[in-house]
Structure formats: structure tokens, C-alpha cells
Amino acid sequence: MNRTAISASLLAIACYTAPASAHERAVEFPNTADGSIVLAADLHTHSVFSDGQVWPSIRVEEAHRDGLEVLAITEHLEHQPKKADIPHPDRNRSYEVAVESLVAQGYEGLLVVNGAEITRSQPHGHINAIFLEDANALLVEDPRAAVDAANAQGGFVFLNHPNWLPQAPDGIARLSEFHEALIRDGRLHGIEVANGTMDGHSEHALQIALDKNLTVLGTSDIHGLVDWTHNAGHGGHRPMTLVLARDKSEASMKAALFEGRTVAWHNDDLMGKAENVEAVVKACLKIEAGHYPGKASVLPVKIRNACPVNFTLRNTSEETFQNVSDVFRVERGGETELSVRTGEVLKTVDLTFEVLNTQVGFRKSLDLELSAPVPAPPLEAFVR
Ligand SMILES: [Zn+2]
Ligand SMILES: [Zn+2]
Known part of the structure; x- marks a missing residue:
């Protein structure tokens, strides 16, 4: 079957299964006093194209049900445990499948963004890059070259789960000299202060964000199902980032991320720079x-x-x-x-x-x- 035929059959199946219950639990925050809209974003997710448990179309379906405005697909570049079953030499393929699903479902107001997780041991750790044009360009041996390749594409780059116990056994987030150099060179723009897969948050990471002027992020890092992991739709929600943007365009969303206009939302906690948290709370x-x-x-x-x-x-x-x-x-x-x-x-x-x-x-x-x-x-x- 050629590519067009695959897309056509996907369209037929997807239309048949479209749920009636979409948006029944949408995440909605009022605009802030300065007129910014509050976009709900999950910028760290996985599918079977790396070590996740679901096809990318399920990520799109979940995001739609949760009322997200932005979903990034960020497969591990180096960790590919299902490669024997799902060979995919093109590392953009997961994103492409997600976009095909988005188009087939006709979901409006949801932006799907291409990304990747540069997955290394310490002192490099795990680093996400989003708004990529070509994730394949990041598949290089030197971790610094991978981060530079993301920046060359205009990517937004952030440090993942800096308090993850396998890489930070005492649970305290710290920057390595590698990270410090990236920040000095303007190559690292954000840091996760909440991550759903490790079910944790980090006040140390928040202080690092304030000290280094990094953008504050909360992400699901979801591998299984959002509903099973976070009780979504029954009072729970995935950890996410609230982006304070001028409008719903991709350019505004990206600008807000680079400007640090975000709040991380984890359980009932809102974490971020005081002016952003205050803007959301006052709304x-x-x-x-x-x-x-x-x-x-x-x-x-x-x-x-x-x-x-x-x-x-x-x-x-x-x-x-x-x-x-x-x-x-x-x-x-x-x-x-x-x-x-x-x-x-x-x-x-x-x-x-x-x-x-x-x-x-x-x-x-x-x-x-x-x-x-x-x-x-x-x-x-x-x-x-
Ligand atoms: Zn990771
Ligand atoms: Zn991850």
C-alpha cells in the first residue's frame, strides 16, 4: 500500500471511531489581566516509536479529550526498545503519524509539535528539543552536537526530570558543567520542575530556573495511558505547562516559551516565576x-x-x-x-x-x- 492509500484508510477508520465525549473535561483557565490567553501544553510524551505503550494517534486522542492546545511528541532518540517490531529509520515518523491522526479526526485548536528526547547518562542527562523540523539531525554521537543541531532548527530545548532518582539518587536537582555551558551559550532554554512519569516535582529545579532564567515546565512524560496514570476525567489531570501567550498561534506559543511566560501545573500545585503564577492566580x-x-x-x-x-x-x-x-x-x-x-x-x-x-x-x-x-x-x- 502506498503512503496515500495508508492515509486514506487511516482517515476512514478514524472517522468511524471518533468519540462523542470529546472535550467534556477540557482544561480551561480565564485570560490573564494583561490579555494573555492560558494555553494548556504537554511538551513531553512517548509512543511505541520509542518506549511508550500506545500508537501516536492515542496521544492525539488523549490530548483532545483533555482539552490541550499543544502536544509535543518526543520519542527517545537513543532508547528504542521496540525497533525490531517497529522499524522506523525516519525519526520524524511518530510525529507524522500523530499529525495524520489529527487531520483525520479534524480536531481544531490542537497543535501537534515535532520533538525528540536526547537520552544520555549523566552528566548529560535527558534533554528534550521541540519545534524540530527534522529530528534525524539530532541523531549524532556527541550530546553537545545533538543540542546544537536542535538549536540550529530554532528548537526550544529543556532539561528533563533533573531530580530523577536513577540520575539524582538524593532527589535533588543539580546542573552539571555540561548544562551550565549550554545555558551560558544560550542553548538550553527550560527545565522541568514537574514530571508525571517519575510522579515528582522539584523545588530545587524551580530555584535553578529562577537563578538561570530558564523557562519553568511541567510535563506528563507519559508512556502508558493518561487516564490510567493520572485519573484524568475523574478529578485528576496530567502534569502540564500553562503557557501565557498573546494568541493561539504557533508563533505566539513558541515566543511565550522562549520568554519564560509559563506556569507548571502538577496536582493542585502551580509552580513558576512569581509574576506568571500571580497572573494565573489573579485570573x-x-x-x-x-x-x-x-x-x-x-x-x-x-x-x-x-x-x-x-x-x-x-x-x-x-x-x-x-x-x-x-x-x-x-x-x-x-x-x-x-x-x-x-x-x-x-x-x-x-x-x-x-x-x-x-x-x-x-x-x-x-x-x-x-x-x-x-x-x-x-x-x-x-x-x-
Ligand atoms: Zn527521560
Ligand atoms: Zn521521556
Whole structure:
């Protein structure tokens, strides 16, 4: 069967099996105050073309169901345990199969990006390159030459799972001299602070990102099925990167990655540079004040959460609460009522919190201030 015939038969099968339930659990975050849109991206995934368990079309299907806007296919270049069964001298083949599947399904709003994982032992470690034109050019012996080849194609290059126990037995992320040289030369642009395959995150990697001005990334590094591994669709989600982009174009997404405008999302943790985490959190959480009841100076205030993240807040305001303690949750898509002891009748309420499910530095959470006007009392309050 020639290539066109293969594509045609793929199209027929894919259309027949298209699910009705797509997007029922889409990841959606509101735009940030500066008008950036928040794109959901998984930039590290595997299929049977390296050591994954599924055909690339399943990666596309999963990404569509999860409502991702960006999916990178990043097969190991050097680790090819299924090569005897699935010979593929062209290392772009996995990406091509994924794109054929995307076109056949007609999924709009999902960008599939070509990538590769340069897979070496320490001190080089595992390094991903995405936005590749030709992954074959990275298949060279010298790891530095592989990274340079990715950069020559305009690739975005990042260090994977720097706290992976086989390469970092104490679980502490560190850069080797090889990595330091890549950063000095502008060849390494990002670092994973969360990785789903090792089910881990790294506050050390986050601090490295801040110190070296690297882009902060969370990825699934999925090999099996996202639903089985992360309970997706039933309250769980794969670790991913939220990209704060000007629009949904590939150019904007790529620019945002190179500019470091990202937040890693792992379980309920949001990790990243403070300005990016704050932009996302402020898009998620808003407060709204009610009326003072009678002569009391205890103000009802609602905190609304417009995001698919459960927030845990610690009150750091001068004011205390009548109904809850200083540490409380705001469920995803939900709201929490606070009765704030303001002491006097205010026209504006200002509350400050430590957002405990965020990390903006080594063991450091985001400090957040939320304000809202207090509406004038209703007319009947004067009548009484
Ligand atoms: Zn790896
Ligand atoms: Zn990997």
C-alpha cells in the first residue's frame, strides 16, 4: 500500500471511531489581566516509536479529550526498545503519524509539535528539543552536537526530570558543567520542575530556573495511558505547562516559551516565576463583598474560583474570620464564603493571603492581595 492509500484508510477508520465525549473535561483557565490567553501544553510524551505503550494517534486522542492546545511528541532518540517490531529509520515518523491522526479526526485548536528526547547518562542527562523540523539531525554521537543541531532548527530545548532518582539518587536537582555551558551559550532554554512519569516535582529545579532564567515546565512524560496514570476525567489531570501567550498561534506559543511566560501545573500545585503564577492566580480568584448585616462590622465576602485547580489559602490579613480559620480551601470552579471581622464599616475590603498550593521559589509560596468595593447598604436598611 502506498503512503496515500495508508492515509486514506487511516482517515476512514478514524472517522468511524471518533468519540462523542470529546472535550467534556477540557482544561480551561480565564485570560490573564494583561490579555494573555492560558494555553494548556504537554511538551513531553512517548509512543511505541520509542518506549511508550500506545500508537501516536492515542496521544492525539488523549490530548483532545483533555482539552490541550499543544502536544509535543518526543520519542527517545537513543532508547528504542521496540525497533525490531517497529522499524522506523525516519525519526520524524511518530510525529507524522500523530499529525495524520489529527487531520483525520479534524480536531481544531490542537497543535501537534515535532520533538525528540536526547537520552544520555549523566552528566548529560535527558534533554528534550521541540519545534524540530527534522529530528534525524539530532541523531549524532556527541550530546553537545545533538543540542546544537536542535538549536540550529530554532528548537526550544529543556532539561528533563533533573531530580530523577536513577540520575539524582538524593532527589535533588543539580546542573552539571555540561548544562551550565549550554545555558551560558544560550542553548538550553527550560527545565522541568514537574514530571508525571517519575510522579515528582522539584523545588530545587524551580530555584535553578529562577537563578538561570530558564523557562519553568511541567510535563506528563507519559508512556502508558493518561487516564490510567493520572485519573484524568475523574478529578485528576496530567502534569502540564500553562503557557501565557498573546494568541493561539504557533508563533505566539513558541515566543511565550522562549520568554519564560509559563506556569507548571502538577496536582493542585502551580509552580513558576512569581509574576506568571500571580497572573494565573489573579485570573482564577476574585472576591466579592456583600452588605454589612445590621450594625455588625462583620462583612460577608465570597471568594470565587474560576479555574480547575483547588486552592488552599492562608489568611495573612490583619482581619480574622468569623466562620473559618486562617487556612481554608476554595474548590475548583467553586466558592468559599468568608465572614470578615473588619472592625469598622469599610468602603473597600482588602485581604491578603499566602497561596499555599503555589511555589514561586525554593519553599516559597505566592503572596496575594485581593480587593473589592463594599456595596452601599440596600435602601431597606435605612427604612428599618
Ligand atoms: Zn527521560
Ligand atoms: Zn521521556
